[in-house]
Amino acid sequence: MLASLLMTGAGWSQDEADEPAFSRGGADGCLGCHRQPELQGIFVSPHGERGDARTPFAQLECESCHGAQGSHPMGGRESVVTFGEGALTPVDEQNAACLNCHESPVGAEWHAGEHAAQDLSCASCHNSHLAKDPVLAEATQADVCYDCHQRQRGQAQKPYAHPVRFGKMDCSSCHAPHGSATQGSLKRLTLNETCYECHAEKRGPFAFEHQPVTEDCALCHAPHGSNHPAMLTRRAPLLCQQCHSQAGHPSLSLTAGSLPGGSPSALVLGGSCLNCHAQVHGSNHPSGITQMR
Ligand code: HEC
Ligand code: HEC
Ligand code: HEC
Ligand code: HEC
Ligand code: HEC
Ligand code: HEC
Ligand code: HEC
Ligand code: HEC
Ligand code: HEC
Ligand code: HEC
Numbered sequence: 001m002l003a004s005l006l007m008t009g010a011g012w013s014q015d016e017a018d019e020p021a022f023s024r025g026g027a028d029g030c031l032g033c034h035r036q037p038e039l040q041g042i043f044v045s046p047h048g049e050r051g052d053a054r055t056p057f058a059q060l061e062c063e064s065c066h067g068a069q070g071s072h073p074m075g076g077r078e079s080v081v082t083f084g085e086g087a088l089t090p091v092d093e094q095n096a097a098c099l100n101c102h103e104s105p106v107g108a109e110w111h112a113g114e115h116a117a118q119d120l121s122c123a124s125c126h127n128s129h130l131a132k133d134p135v136l137a138e139a140t141q142a143d144v145c146y147d148c149h150q151r152q153r154g155q156a157q158k159p160y161a162h163p164v165r166f167g168k169m170d171c172s173s174c175h176a177p178h179g180s181a182t183q184g185s186l187k188r189l190t191l192n193e194t195c196y197e198c199h200a201e202k203r204g205p206f207a208f209e210h211q212p213v214t215e216d217c218a219l220c221h222a223p224h225g226s227n228h229p230a231m232l233t234r235r236a237p238l239l240c241q242q243c244h245s246q247a248g249h250p251s252l253s254l255t256a257g258s259l260p261g262g263s264p265s266a267l268v269l270g271g272s273c274l275n276c277h278a279q280v281h282g283s284n285h286p287s288g289i290t291q292m293r
Pocket of ligand 8: 192196199202210212213214216218219220230232236274281
């Protein structure tokens with residue numbers, strides 16, 4: 001039965017014995033044996049679009065990705081390209097099957113990226129057989145990443161975090177998943193540029209800049225989530241005192257009554273620094289040099 005299948009519909013040709021041959025039956029031949037319902041979503045995915053000459057199903061169908069059928073299934077699993085975890089096919093070959101069609105723009109980013117250096121396969125993140133690939137949807141992407149990035153899962157659950165856990169943002173809101181020249185594989189050229197995309201009001205320029213803000217938002221903010229309001233890495237005054245000496249605060253020389261906080265101790269206790277220095281991201285007020293307005 002197997003032999004007759006091979007000789008007829010999905011047969012291999014004798015004259016090209018060293019190069020595995022593509023089947024004549026195409027997808028129909030494969031589907032004769034591979035009927036699993038979980039494989040069939042691919043027909044309604046963008047790859048299944050037969051009207052688009054660039055897609056697999058307008059070309060060699062299943063074999064566009066899985067390679068020539070050749071001696072399969074007699075040759076076993078290793079006789080076709082298998083993908084993802086537990087695959088027998090080396091990662092380079094798996095990825096080449098996809099990059100055949102996706103060299104631009106994916107390939108260029110990919111080869112320079114950390115995930116390629118870590119030997120990930122495209123199928124570590126992409127599921128090609130579902131109608132909708134979960135890694136492409138805001139609501140489901142993070143779960144794919146959390147498979148390997150457990151720490152970020154924990155951070156996203158903290159009380160102050162970007163709305164990733166509500167499916168309103170995803171990791172690729174900030175990251176280039178295929179890779180980028182930026183440290184941390186961010187979407188934009190610098191960390192701050194990445195943040196400005198959504199927090200444009202923090203870009204300035206301000207008449208009075210606060211140096212750490214123009215340098216690196218992450219000096220004060222934990223972008224994956226934090227236990228402190230506004231996703232701060234720590235609370236004020238500790239946050240500020242990492243860089244500003246307590247002793248040097250000029251208000252110590254002022255009389256207690258002349259300050260809005262009442263007494264000098266209000267600087268560090270209930271009042272905190274932000275009660276007075278509210279414009280911590282920079283100020284455009286003529287007397288904004290100390291970021292109080
Ligand atoms: C005659 C039945 C038959 C046909 C036709 C057939 N396969 Fe298979 N295929 C099998 C069997 C049986 C296995 C399991 C082999 C093993 O475990 O050693 C398999 C395994 C596979 C696997 C690996 C699955 C895994 O668990 O890793 C892939 C991928 C695959 N086939 C793709 C295809 C494609 C693509 C075609 C058409 C070009 C095709 N097969 C045609 C019977 C078939
Ligand atoms: C024969 C060419 C071809 C091969 C091989 C191929 N793709 Fe595609 N892929 C396409 C085309 C064409 C599109 C549709 C692009 C578009 O609409 O701009 C597409 C779209 C996609 C998309 C976007 C789907 C969506 O829902 O928007 C992803 C992700 C993707 N491919 C990943 C892969 C991966 C992973 C592999 C390897 C396992 C692969 N592709 C192999 C041609 C191919
Ligand atoms: C770390 C997970 C991950 C890996 C590994 C990965 N991708 Fe993607 N891919 C994504 C995400 C996330 C998106 C959606 C990007 C977005 O939302 O901007 C995407 C989008 C795509 C798209 C749609 C077009 C586009 O650029 O938006 C294609 C095509 C694609 N990937 C192909 C590939 C190929 C080919 C490989 C292997 C060389 C690969 N991907 C590896 C996560 C991954
Ligand atoms: C766009 C590339 C692509 C095309 C076209 C494609 N596959 Fe796949 N196939 C994959 C990837 C990637 C996987 C790994 C698991 C996943 O992404 O779902 C896979 C997995 C499989 C598996 C193993 C499933 C398992 O549970 O281990 C089989 C069998 C298979 N494909 C058969 C087929 C058949 C039959 C066709 C044609 C109807 C086909 N594939 C078309 C990319 C493709
Ligand atoms: C199969 C495992 C795996 C999956 C899935 C995965 N990653 Fe990774 N990723 C790694 C490994 C391994 C590293 C390198 C070690 C590290 O930094 O944790 C890495 C590194 C990174 C880095 C740091 C890159 C750098 O240049 O330092 C970012 C950002 C990242 N991944 C984002 C993502 C996103 C976003 C997703 C989901 C779209 C994802 N990863 C899915 C394994 C994975
Ligand atoms: C609001 C923007 C933003 C979002 C959303 C985001 N990240 Fe990041 N991520 C960053 C920044 C900024 C860095 C630090 C880059 C650097 O090293 O300077 C970073 C670094 C990383 C790193 C490198 C290791 C580390 O912790 O420094 C990994 C891995 C990572 N992110 C994974 C993820 C994953 C997975 C998601 C989705 C669950 C995600 N990120 C969502 C901004 C973001
Ligand atoms: C894709 C858009 C986007 C990007 C990129 C982005 N953010 Fe956000 N950010 C948001 C959204 C949406 C919120 C939630 C606003 C809300 O809950 O009202 C938010 C909230 C915040 C908050 C907390 C607000 C609060 O009151 O608790 C901080 C701090 C913040 N972002 C910093 C950053 C930093 C730092 C970066 C760059 C590493 C960044 N964001 C990148 C969209 C973005
Ligand atoms: C010197 C520390 C520091 C740096 C650096 C910093 N921030 Fe903040 N940020 C704060 C503090 C403190 C708060 C809380 C302000 C408050 O409660 O009024 C805050 C609040 C926020 C908020 C929420 C409230 C608001 O003002 O919209 C956003 C969004 C934000 N920062 C974005 C950014 C971005 C984007 C960057 C980088 C361009 C950045 N921050 C750099 C200290 C900093
Ligand atoms: C990562 C280090 C860092 C952190 C954290 C930081 N600052 Fe600054 N701050 C600076 C630097 C650097 C300057 C510029 C100093 C200079 O020009 O002498 C500055 C300037 C200032 C100035 C203006 C001083 C002047 O006379 O120009 C004020 C006010 C200020 N910071 C308040 C704060 C407050 C409040 C916080 C906490 C919310 C804070 N800073 C957190 C590094 C930091
Ligand atoms: C009660 C209001 C108030 C609070 C609270 C406060 N400051 Fe100030 N701060 C001022 C005033 C007023 C000045 C300007 C003094 C001057 O112009 O000589 C100032 C000046 C500064 C300067 C500029 C110093 C310089 O050399 O010119 C820094 C830095 C600063 N404060 C940091 C902090 C930090 C850090 C905290 C929290 C630990 C804090 N402030 C809390 C009122 C306050």
